[in-house]
Amino acid sequence: MADAFPSLAGVTASAAALARDLPGLCELRVIGRSRERRPLHVLSAGRGRRNVLVVAAPHADERVGPATALRLAELVVSNPELHAGADTTWHFLLCLDPDGTVRNEAGPAVRRTPAAHYRHAYRPPADEQPEWAPSVRPADDQLPESRALVDFIDQRQPFLVCSLHGNDIGGSWVQLTRDVPGLADPLAKLSAEHGVPVQTGTWDAMFWRPSGPGVYVLPEPDAPEGVAGARFDSSPEDVRRGTWVRPHRYGGMTALFEVPMWAGHRVADTAPHPDPRRALDGLARMLRGQGDRARVLLAEARAVLPPTPDTAHLLGVAQQLTAVCPRVAADWERLHLAPLPLAAAHLAALDIAARRITMRALGTLLRLLDTPGGSAQTQVREVCERQLARWAAEVQELHDPVWVPVDAQAELQAQTVLAVFDRLTGDG
Known part of the structure; x- marks a missing residue:
């Protein structure tokens, strides 16, 4: 198998094959259209009363998400304990930003150097990123992708939303809008199995409360000034107005999963900086x-x-x-x-x-x-x-930086999602 990120068309075709081969278990549907009229596909697996939503490619240049979503779907359909035994239906939004993702497909899909990656990467600004846009744009001017995601959350009321992210150089970490005690242990074990460091310092979660190495929890609303917003002044995004907290209306939560393209072990150095x-x-x-x-x-x-x-x-x-x-x-x-x-x-x-x-x-x-x-x-x-x-x-x-093979990125991310699911459903 090539060490390459799958194309959006390839992921969609594989999901369609699952739905065709397992019609009593899987269904592929379109829940909306992008700004450029590309379909937003959701593959559902299971017939349970509870719902989990997995969101791939919220950032267009983070290409591991669709591969992970497909790998997770394969794991779920092959293990009835993950759907029938847990009374759960899994929904895989195969790509939240298909327009941006297709732009990134102009670059090399296979193993590349950082220079080649950045030369071809396309990263839209925050107000064009469907996951962040609701916290930046006016309420009456939302992206169609954002509306589709929010509407799906409101309809299905998932107890867990899994947002699949990828970083360029660094390690693995998880951000949570509610704590999941004990998650740091499986994160460390899974990361070590794939030669990936657990990232104990990150710009993204600098002000989030650590629940363990590499696990960060959204600060409480009454946190000290400068921390409650969980962001830097230079960042226009506001976690509390974005899509991550939408499941809280229904007693749910969001977990964000980061895995690197290249492992960079300095991000795991917990020693105090001398100056x-x-x-x-x-x-x-x-x-x-x-x-x-x-x-x-x-x-x-x-x-x-x-x-x-x-x-x-x-x-x-x-x-x-x-x-x-x-x-x-x-x-x-x-x-x-x-x-x-x-x-x-x-x-x-x-x-x-x-x-x-x-x-x-x-x-x-x-x-x-x-x-x-x-x-x-x-x-x-x-x-x-x-x-x-x-x-x-x-x-x-x-x-x-040391390249992490694409299948290892996807497997690490998929297994970490299952570790969160296990703990929330009482099996961890």
């Missing part, structure tokens, strides 16, 4: 410098590209990425004042997060600069390629 303020100041300077360089290249690209709607859209994406750099840098300069001890893992995770912002910006520009153009466009493309290669080489040197 976090100096390290944070250095990261802020680096990010501002890279952001300034990316803005120069953005201006050069804008000057040589023809004006088309897609060009304007992608230039806007790149501009948002470069514009956020100084705001993120300011957040990190203040982070040493936060009421949490900073370990080496935190600084490693922040370093990765900083560097990927500008590499995503250059990848977005290169997507445009790869289109036919004159000599001036070719020259700008070559400059962007060299800059991206240098930044990717720095990440390689600092974090020594």
Whole structure:
């Protein structure tokens, strides 16, 4: 089997085959359409009274989710204890953002280098990400994908929603909107079996309460100022207004599962950082410098590209990425004042997060600069390629990333989902 991410068409075809072969157990339906009119497919398995919803590809550049959803479906249908024995119906939303996912399929599906990944990655801004958009956009201007997800949650009232995410370089971790005691143990065991570190420092859950190594729980509403929102000032998203807390209306919860494309073991170093303020100041300077360089290249690209709607859209994406750099840098300069001890893992995770912002910006520009153009466009493309290669080489040197095979990513994520399910249903 190729070490490759499956295409959206391939995942849908496999799900259709399951529904065809097991008509009494599985059903494939369309619950909505994307902005570009692509179908949102849900594969349901089981006939139980309780519901679990698995959401794949909430972020378009995190491609493991559809593979994991398919693997989970295979595990569920092969084990009656997971559906009939647990009185549960599983629903697999095969891809929440098909439009963005298809854009990412233009890049290599097989094992690649970080430079190749960022060169082809497409990451829409928060207000175009269906899982985050409800917390950013006005209530009367929601994405059709967001509406389909929220409507499905309201109709099925799942006791567990599983959001399948993937990070580029780092480790495995889980974010929970309600605690699941004891989850850290199976997470550690499963991660070790696949050669993946448990990430004990992460930008995403910096202010979330740890329930154990690699397990983070949404802070209570009365948490200290700066923590209750569970986010940095530079992040427009608000967890409490997004889709993650929607199941709480019905007594349910959401769990987010992260697995890396490349294992980076520095994110598991729990030793206290010897001088976090100096390290944070250095990261802020680096990010501002890279952001300034990316803005120069953005201006050069804008000057040589023809004006088309897609060009304007992608230039806007790149501009948002470069514009956020100084705001993120300011957040990190203040982070040493936060009421949490900073370990080496935190600084490693922040370093990765900083560097990927500008590499995503250059990848977005290169997507445009790869289109036919004159000599001036070719020259700008070559400059962007060299800059991206240098930044990717720095990440390689600092974090020594080790590729995690796609089937291992999917298996680790699927088994971690089952570990949460087992604990919520009393079998853990």
